[in-house]
């Protein structure tokens with residue numbers, strides 16, 4: 001197994017040396033930074049598994065580092081232990097508010113240090129595994145989508161658009177993550193659909209339509225055992241419901257359909273219309289929006305969601321999110337293998 005990497009951040013050389021010596025004896029790989037700015041550079045260059053962070057430092061203090069790392073989705077899961085002489089409750093509360101995972105008081109008790117480090121690293125390994133499982137499902141969703149004649153980016157765009165529209169509608173950060181994941185995975189259940197039905201040109205028979213409709217509950221059931229997916233599962237199950245009760249699989253109506261589900265449903269239809277398919281050209285945004293507005297008037301979709309999406313299209317945010325999705329997919333395609341995955 002790969003050795004865990006710990007970043008020690010302190011402006012005092014003797015403090016860094018002590019921590020380095022003790023932790024190296026425990027078998028960890030240590031890197032060092034002498035202030036907050038250097039710490040951020042080091043994290044960007046190579047993601048550590050844990051950070052031991054001094055509070056008072058020149059350039060950028062420990063609070064600034066915590067705030068920057070915990071706001072960034074790429075670094076927020078790295079555990080941070082603040083090593084400090086600041087014993088006032090106000091300072092500790094400020095650090096907790098920013099997202100610090102644990103504290104150690106200076107002078108550091110070495111047994112306490114190694115015990116805390118060991119338990120935080122065990123927790124980090126567990127989080128990494130969960131993250132890895134979620135990423136496997138996301139990749140599977142892209143593969144499934146390609147069978148359906150898309151390019152593999154539809155589900156990523158649905159996730160990103162859903163996050164954007166959800167944010168404009170005031171959903172909190174945690175719910176936005178749920179909505180994004182639900183958007184990415186919404187059609188996962190198509191993995192169980194036979195090609196001849198999934199790719200059939202022209203009209204489906206009643207039996208084929210009934211079969212296709214099972215993709216929603218199948219996708220939800222696939223994710224059901226994962227506790228981390230708990231809140232995204234209803235999105236997978238209900239993304240084809242309509243507010244007037246004529247959708248599937250639950251024939252849910254009005255308030256029975258959560259805002260999270262409504263958002264994914266609308267952006268899914270918008271992106272499906274706007275995407276080039278083997279059998280048709282993309283629909284221009286204004287035509288897609290006309291269709292969505294007509295269907296909202298008919299009682300199918302939430303008008304507030306449709307109008308919010310319209311605002312995001314005219315404001316250029318949808319186009320810029322689509323560009324970001326494409327750019328990050330291109331980056332992933334040429335990225336060298338993750339050295340962490342090798343261990």
Ligand SMILES: [Fe+2]
Nearest residue numbers: 186187239240
């Ligand atoms: Fe679907």
